[in-house]
Amino acid sequence: MSSSTGRSDLDQFDLAILDILQRDNTTPQRVIGEAVNLSAPSVQRRIRRLEECGVIEANVSVINPVSVGRTITVLVEVEVITETVELIAAAKQSFATCPQVQQCYYITGNADFFLVMLVSTMAEYEELTKTLFFGNNNVKRFRTTVVMDRVKTGMAVSRPDA
């Protein structure tokens, strides 16, 4: 019952802790405790709870794509032909498992999918389109946009109130 996060009664302490962890999750619990006025063990137990109930989904390092050669970010809007449950599931699967697809959203509106992709060269991207889009009978159309500036990136979620 506590796998996907339904309701979570997060108090101000939890929210404050989450704010810090979203910025830097290597912050020592002692320091977090000082910041939120709680003891380190208390912080630790709250973090554990947040992890167990799925509020904290992951703890990750964010790396610079350029440093591993992924210099180009492209955005792709994909429109499919038929929207059956099976075909949509198959499309989700194929996009999600492609290493160059960093993010994939199933959307309303004209298009059906929106992808954020990281590639090393445009040649690599073109190659990918052959398998990902042209190779998929159910893809009607796709529109590619190249990113000039990654103005703001990340997974941070700001709290509704503050």
Added chain:
Amino acid sequence: MSSSTGRSDLDQFDLAILDILQRDNTTPQRVIGEAVNLSAPSVQRRIRRLEECGVIEANVSVINPVSVGRTITVLVEVEVITETVELIAAAKQSFATCPQVQQCYYITGNADFFLVMLVSTMAEYEELTKTLFFGNNNVKRFRTTVVMDRVKTGMAVSRPDA
């Protein structure tokens, strides 16, 4: 000279470490060491180097937006009227500082910006459009798309080879 990551000669050890850290950066150095065949101190020194040269940009917790009430993901394509350096910089600034804007890309093509936004209600979104788009004389047009399924999210970058 080592602020923004230009060249980085990452060897197989570094890449293997980054793969692990991108999945779970709470993995003990000892465990990482066992996985990549290196001692814990060596792993630690490599991680420090990767952080110093900007390969590792951040260490963060990823939280479930729903758990803090941000239940709706919307994608927005924004087209501006005039593309002067100053006006573009101003737009970047206003998008980047908006808490509900999780990601912002400056793009080629018909539109000029692409935003990933997290909001609690559509009413909240509508309110935001008043300040962010309608309130900006330089915004010609914006197109809103609502996300039905966050199929794949995250900031992970897969290595070009493997």
Added chain:
DNA sequence: AGTGACGTTGCAATATATTTGCACGCATCA
């Protein structure tokens, strides 16, 4: 009001992880 169950807290002790000092190995290059 009294009482018991429950949940959370802080402190102190313990376990675990990170960081540093040091000597060694292995390249490159004069």
Added chain:
DNA sequence: TGATGCGTGCAAATATATTGCAACGTCACT
């Protein structure tokens, strides 16, 4: 050949995370 630089592992030192425990508050029910 010998000096230098860089990275390594081991072991010790340091810092951090985790757990046991007693105490406190809240709530429901007597």
